[in-house]
Amino acid sequence: KAGVTQTPRYLIKTRGQQVTLSCSPISGHRSVSWYQQTPGQGLQFLFEYFSETQRNKGNFPGRFSGRQFSNSRSEMNVSTLELGDSALYLCASSTRGRGQETQYFGPGTRLLVL
Amino acid sequence: GESVGLHLPTLSVQEGDNSIINCAYSNSASDYFIWYKQESGKGPQFIIDIRSNMDKRQGQRVTVLLNKTVKHLSLQIAATQPGDSAVYFCAEVLRGFGNEKLTFGTGTRLTIIP
Numbered sequence: 001k002a003g004v005t006q007t008p009r010y011l012i013k014t015r016g017q018q019v020t021l022s023c024s025p026i027s028g029h030r031s032v033s034w035y036q037q038t039p040g041q042g043l044q045f046l047f048e049y050f051s052e053t054q055r056n057k058g059n060f061p062g063r064f065s066g067r068q069f070s071n072s073r074s075e076m077n078v079s080t081l082e083l084g085d086s087a088l089y090l091c092a093s094s095t096r097g098r099g100q101e102t103q104y105f106g107p108g109t110r111l112l113v114l
Numbered sequence: 115g116e117s118v119g120l121h122l123p124t125l126s127v128q129e130g131d132n133s134i135i136n137c138a139y140s141n142s143a144s145d146y147f148i149w150y151k152q153e154s155g156k157g158p159q160f161i162i163d164i165r166s167n168m169d170k171r172q173g174q175r176v177t178v179l180l181n182k183t184v185k186h187l188s189l190q191i192a193a194t195q196p197g198d199s200a201v202y203f204c205a206e207v208l209r210g211f212g213n214e215k216l217t218f219g220t221g222t223r224l225t226i227i228p
Contacts (some may be wrong), residue, residue: 035218040221042203042218042221043158043218043221045217045218091159104160105150105158107156
């Protein structure tokens with residue numbers, strides 16, 4: 001089975017721009033979660049999607065949004081980028097996103113905002 | 115409030131020795147805890163988890179101990195190998211109404227000295 005894939009792997013943007021990141025979960029996984037990872041804050045939960053619906057949301061501003069398609073692929077969008085948005089964005093998939101299911105992480109998209 | 119924190123940001127261990135990575139948490143209502151390993155350039159990889167009603171759980175070369183009295187979690191890695199060099203995160207999972215909240219610690223960098 002192929003693992004979780006994320007595209008692009010690296011991205012450079014300037015302040016004020018917007019960005020869209022993509023995540024393809026493991027085949028058969030319907031839950032996709034997004035995380036932001038920075039040296040100072042560690043891994044922080046952004047949101048989770050299941051069956052095209054946002055089921056869970058972290059404490060991030062509305063500039064951060066996401067969606068999930070019928071094939072479970074997910075995208076996240078960050079509008080009006082700020083310098084502090086520079087981070088590694090990780091997505092993780094699991095079968096149902098419930099209980100002690102193992103979440104499988106992708107390699108991440110490293111975003112640099114200049 | 116709730117938080118998950120780590121006692122030490124870095125840890126160096128001689129190859130072949132055992133290592134212990136510690137984690138403190140503050141939310142006594144957490145349902146279970148997970149340890150992840152993140153190697154450079156990769157996403158976090160599940161290592162082992164433990165339910166809140168357990169004190170100890172063992173895996174291959176790894177043991178997780180949970181002390182609910184002092185809200186402390188530890189990951190013991192036996193007979194460390196160079197491939198164990200990575201950043202290790204603990205995470206706590208709190209189940210709410212129809213959703214789960216996953217909170218990560220900031221991570222400990224483990225370096226295995228050959």
